Amino acid sequence: MAVLDAIAARPASWHHGYELLLSTRLKSGSMYPILIRLCAQGLLESAWEDDAPPGRPTRHLYRLTGAGKELVASMQSSRLPTIRLRAQGAT
Amino acid sequence: VIVLAAVAVVAVAIVGLRRRRADGLAASLLRAMHEHSTGAQQAWIAAMLAEYESIDDRRVRRGFARGCLWAALRHPSPDRGTKALRAAVVVPIAAAGVLAVIGLVRYPWVRAGSWWSLYLVGFVGALMACGVVWWIGARLSSRTAALVGITLAPATLASSWMAMRSASSSSIAFALLPAGLPAIAVLLITHRDRSRDRAAAAALCGAVAVSLLFFIGAVATTYLSPTPRNAAMLAEFAKSGAPDYRTWVVADNLSGATVMLALLAMAGLASGIIAAVARAPRRRVS
Numbered sequence: 001m002a003v004l005d006a007i008a009a010r011p012a013s014w015h016h017g018y019e020l021l022l023s024t025r026l027k028s029g030s031m032y033p034i035l036i037r038l039c040a041q042g043l044l045e046s047a048w049e050d051d052a053p054p055g056r057p058t059r060h061l062y063r064l065t066g067a068g069k070e071l072v073a074s075m076q077s078s079r080l081p082t083i084r085l086r087a088q089g090a091t
Numbered sequence: 092v093i094v095l096a097a098v099a100v101v102a103v104a105i106v107g108l109r110r111r112r113a114d115g116l117a118a119s120l121l122r123a124m125h126e127h128s129t130g131a132q133q134a135w136i137a138a139m140l141a142e143y144e145s146i147d148d149r150r151v152r153r154g155f156a157r158g159c160l161w162a163a164l165r166h167p168s169p170d171r172g173t174k175a176l177r178a179a180v181v182v183p184i185a186a187a188g189v190l191a192v193i194g195l196v197r198y199p200w201v202r203a204g205s206w207w208s209l210y211l212v213g214f215v216g217a218l219m220a221c222g223v224v225w226w227i228g229a230r231l232s233s234r235t236a237a238l239v240g241i242t243l244a245p246a247t248l249a250s251s252w253m254a255m256r257s258a259s260s261s262s263i264a265f266a267l268l269p270a271g272l273p274a275i276a277v278l279l280i281t282h283r284d285r286s287r288d289r290a291a292a293a294a295l296c297g298a299v300a301v302s303l304l305f306f307i308g309a310v311a312t313t314y315l316s317p318t319p320r321n322a323a324m325l326a327e328f329a330k331s332g333a334p335d336y337r338t339w340v341v342a343d344n345l346s347g348a349t350v351m352l353a354l355l356a357m358a359g360l361a362s363g364i365i366a367a368v369a370r371a372p373r374r375r376v377s
Contacts, residue, residue: 017142018155028139028158033165036135046138056145060138 001075002026003034007044007064008072014047014061035062043068100361117156118143123231123288124163136163164230176233179240180225183303184218187352190310194345200333201342210349217353221299224356228295235292239276243300246272251308255344256319269305269355273297273363281370290370294363302356306348313344 002024007015009023021031038044045065052058064072121143125136139159146152191214195201229236247269254265276297281290318340325336333339 016145017138018146021155028155029161030158032135032139032159032162036162048141057141059141059145 003031003038004043004064004068004072004075007062007068008076011064011069011072014049014063016059016061020062038068043071096358096361100364115153115156117153117160119287120227120231121156121160121163123291124160126288128163132163139163164227176229176236180222180229180299180303183307184222187218187303187306187310190307190314191345191349193314194310194341198338198341200338201345206346210346213353214349217302217349217356221303221352221356224295224360225299228292228299231288231295232292235280235289236296238280239273239293239296240300242279243269243272243276243297244304247301247304248308251305252312254305255309255312256316266305266309266351267358269301270358271362272301273359274366277363277366278370281367285370287367290367294360294367297363298356298359301359302352302354305355306352309344309348309351313341313348 003020003026006020006023017028017031017035020026020035021028024031026034035044035046039046039062042065044062047061047063048058049061118140121136121140125133125140128136136159139162143152143156143159146155191211195207201207225236250265250268254262257265273294274297277290277293280293318337320336324340327343328336328339331339331342333342
């Protein structure tokens with residue numbers, strides 16, 4: 001969930017593994033198995049970056065696929081009523 | 092003295108590796124795994140290593156590498172040989188467990204007093220450690236692990252049989268003999284190919300193979316062969332309070348084999364590491 005949320009914040013962009021690590025605050029030992037599963041399920045696509053900065057290795061990038069975007073959208077819509085109820089309770 | 096020396100050698104080797112390599116142990120193991128994995132698993136480890144290279148902070152890099160190593164070890168290997176080999180360690184671990192349970196059930200006096208539970212905890216811990224170390228070694232180089240296991244088995248089992256059947260002075264010599272076998276395995280394995288990962292796999296798997304097989308051989312010999320008698324043993328038995336001589340011998344040998352399980356694992360690892368450091372490692376693992 002946390003990984004999908006982090007990627008869904010900028011759904012069209014490619015994300016580095018370490019960037020996801022910082023935004024989700026997961027450990028690499030937890031995050032990579034999640035990334036592996038999401039890719040295997042077809043929710044994420046991965047690619048090697050084309051234009052690595054000089055002196056830096058080429059890194060792996062991750063982005064939501066169509067199916068991943070649909071899943072995130074359905075998750076967000078199912079969460080909306082809860083958020084609305086919380087907001088009503090607060091007022 | 093042997094245990095302390097073995098622990099010291101292993102500790103010095105680990106600290107030396109950490110200091111000498113900017114990479115750290117986890118990253119080195121990750122690189123070795125990358126070299127020996129295939130397909131999707133190799134691609135994922137490559138992705139982890141690329142990310143690792145791009146992190147500047149040394150402490151963060153090391154933490155990241157440790158997590159990645161854990162993730163890579165959990166990732167199912169596509170190599171059937173590695174899978175089979177990792178599973179293969181279950182057989183000797185189960186055999187050791189069954190042999191210990193037979194002793195505890197068939198000779199209840201073995202469970203008298205409070206020491207037996209301490210031995211049991213140590214035994215279970217040693218078995219778990221053996222499983223983990225073998226798992227890592229088989230992942231580094233499955234072919235090396237298989238070769239080492241097959242090569243060391245006859246010598247270790249013969250040594251355990253001789254240790255149980257000999258007089259006390261030569262018995263100790265036969266019991267300690269397998270500690271040097273992982274070093275011989277490393278020397279043989281790296282005879283043509285001096286790669287660090289093959290040497291490491293031989294040291295790790297060699298240590299596990301000799302410790303587990305010695306335990307199995309020693310306890311099986313105790314159960315299956317006639318009970319040896321000599322004056323010193325009879326005197327020890329008389330002081331022990333055991334109900335019969337056979338029970339005392341089983342209790343004595345079970346506890347001795349448990350100590351040897353841990354001792355041979357550490358001493359074997361130490362001898363393997365010394366041989367690996369002396370033999371392999373000019374070439375960096377890529």
